[in-house]
Amino acid sequence: MDDVELTGGCQCGAIRYALGQKPQNVHVCHCRMCQKAVGGPFAVICPVLKPAFRVTRGEISYFMSSDVGRRGFCSNCGTPLCFDYPHGDDIGVLAGTLDDPNQVPPENQYGNESRVSWYAGLKDVPGDHPTYVNNPEMRLRISSSNHQHPDHETKVWPPVDGECG
Ligand SMILES: [Zn+2]
Numbered sequence: 618m619d620d621v622e623l624t625g626g627c628q629c630g631a632i633r634y635a636l637g638q639k640p641q642n643v644h645v646c647h648c649r650m651c652q653k654a655v656g657g658p659f660a661v662i663c664p665v666l667k668p669a670f671r672v673t674r675g676e677i678s679y680f681m682s683s684d685v686g687r688r689g690f691c692s693n694c695g696t697p698l699c700f701d702y703p704h705g706d707d708i709g710v711l712a713g714t715l716d717d718p719n720q721v722p723p724e725n726q727y728g729n730e731s732r733v734s735w736y737a738g739l740k741d742v743p744g745d746h747p748t749y750v751n752n753p754e755m756r757l758r759i760s761s762s763n764h765q766h767p768d769h770e771t772k773v774w775p776p777v778d779g780e781c782g
């Protein structure tokens with residue numbers, strides 16, 4: 618095991634996990650199942666050996682996307698979290714659920730036959746808008762009522778009185 622410990626979890630914070638190993642063969646998967654499972658144009662999957670994957674809060678729910686593969690998610694908030702073959706050696710967490718997705722640059726691509734036609738041009742799509750910067754009222758309403766778990770470990774979530782994050 619490396620001495621890194623990456624952490625992550627779902628949007629609501631009911632499920633948190635830690636990785637005791639640096640993910641290997643981080644890959645983009647464009648397959649149609651991954652598109653559906655993450656609700657996006659592709660999944661970024663970060664595999665670790667199963668003993669290195671620890672759920673530190675809550676319990677992951679699963680949808681069997683085939684007889685051999687399953688998709689883990691939070692049943693409270695719906696965040697897709699992981700993919701694995703129950704009889705396989707590794708489990709792939711989804712990059713966006715890590716507290717710091719910058720730690721897992723992809724090194725491989727799969728399912729290119731299903732890749733969306735606009736993928737190659739994505740970086741050239743115009744626009745460079747910080748989130749809601751042009752709508753301060755909306756920005757304030759979101760930040761002052763944020764139910765998303767922060768990108769770090771918390772002792773108690775949701776916070777109780779007097780407990781910050
Ligand atoms: Zn959740």
Ligand SMILES: [Zn+2]
Nearest residue numbers: 646648651728
């Ligand atoms: Zn896939």
